[in-house]
Amino acid sequence: MITTQHFLVLSAILFTTGVIGVLVKRNPIVIFMCIELMLNAANLSFVALGRHFGQVNGQMYVIFALAVAAAEVSIGLGIIVAIFRAKETINIDEMNLMKF
């Protein structure tokens, strides 16, 4: 029997994976995929909780979150393309024109 707890634990694992990925990866596209993982972990929680409470809110929120994530993807990829044109690399470690 799969209960709401299972969903929540899975979503917590996904979220943590996403956070760790953001912190250790050096390629912005992979980092961005990890951020998507975090957002989708939240979406999973929303759906599971909405089902648990018997409310439609949870499912509804996911639509908002998806729309926002889609907007972020388009902007993010645009920025990554722009920076590749300017610097011929997208490695995070080489984004060091400005520091302390």
Add this chain to the structure above:
Amino acid sequence: MVNMSANLDAILPAIVIMVTGFLVLIGDSCVSAWRSNGKGLNSGVSLVGILIALFFTATRLNQPVHNAFSGAIIDDSFGRCAILLLLIAAALAVLLSTTYLENKQLQHGEYYVLILFSLFGAMLMVSSNDLITLFVSIETLSVALYVLAGFAKTEERSEEAALKYFLLGAFAAGFLLYGIALVYGGTGILTGNGGTTNLALIATSLRDLSSVAPPLMFILGVALVLVGLAFKSALVPFHMWTPDVYQGAPTSVTAYMAAVVKIAAFAVLFRFFNALTSISQYWLIAVQVLAVLTMFVGNILALTQDNVKRLLAYSSIAHAGYLTVALSAIAGKGAQLAVEALTFYLFAYTLMTMGAFGVLIWLSHKGRDCQTLSDLKGLVKVDPAAAYMMLIFMLSLGGIPPTMGFMGKWLIFNAIMQSGQIWLAILLGFASIISVYYYLKVVWMMCFSEPDKQTITGHAIEGWAVQLAMAVSVIGSLLFGLVPGFIQNMLGAAVNIIVR
């Protein structure tokens, strides 16, 4: 639906801004197809839109509270005050932008469209009373700002700033959304009859069930939402993006971003914690720690900067710290004073930050941005007007009387003393003393050094737009510092209603 007009009425200024944004978007493509020199039109239309919205907001400042869109939007006096500040900041930013962008050959219509759309997001943010509305509007603001930060397409620094801002902003959005999910679940567990993300409902259920400890899930959710919002408002230790983004973005964008994001983020932080006052024992310590860290780290890191934009970025972090101090007084006694101080300080911060960045914009030449301290060396002999204005803004930022910055700091000090957190007030004093050093370093560079070949050759931008913006900032900073009563009365009456 019958209520729809009432609903739309509640967000009328935001709608005006959105419509103006679309007008500029369509108008720009029509005009540039028709004639090549219609560029001044974009900023003109944007400014008119902002002024119309300003008029609508100012005339309804003290109307009763109005819930709209099933409680997702609250149209109260605090929100209207914040919208007023947002609109003033945006108007100043548009005035500062025009000639600067022309000099940098960035005078595209999209710039004003993005400014207006992000402003729309910020205006919804400060009036949202539901965490999901809050999330969507924060992202509306942020997504437009990511593009604006990278608006100077040919400059590597600007692109780098955009990438950093984007990655960390999206990271923060992940925390925020997951936090909202946990708050949703937590309230469901607490009340036993379904979750909610509505702040008003959360506040009532917490107050009704104050004998029960809130579930762990709820506390975790609140913590994650705080992390997400702390990223947006650049509180230490979530501030790492701020200096890079402020330095890399075009100066006009930096000025806009510094003011608008701060106003919106702190209005939202206030609304969020105002709903949680009945469980303040769980979050107050976190806010206090963030406040102390932010004040001291911001001020200490600013000491060694030799880039003025970067220095102002660290100073804006420190100011976020002072604002967080005000935030930690909203739970107990002195709540009324704290809200008043928060709003007053946001106003002061808007004028002085816009002004300081405005001076840099004023001095920026074609192909050479005024950025470093050595650019300002001996400025008083080269361009006294710019130097004296910078002097006033630096004194105001440092909180030296008779400026608005001093009044703001004094109000925060007062509020925090009222709430009984005297140690926090003392730390606030110490942090301000540190900050005076680097503000005076800028003044020293300008007034007591001899100009050399690195010094910028006076202001580069003629034209009434920049001068008007500078005049408003200078006169505002001085006038409301000397006669704070007027603003205080206005804000006091306005925020009276929301504090219980």
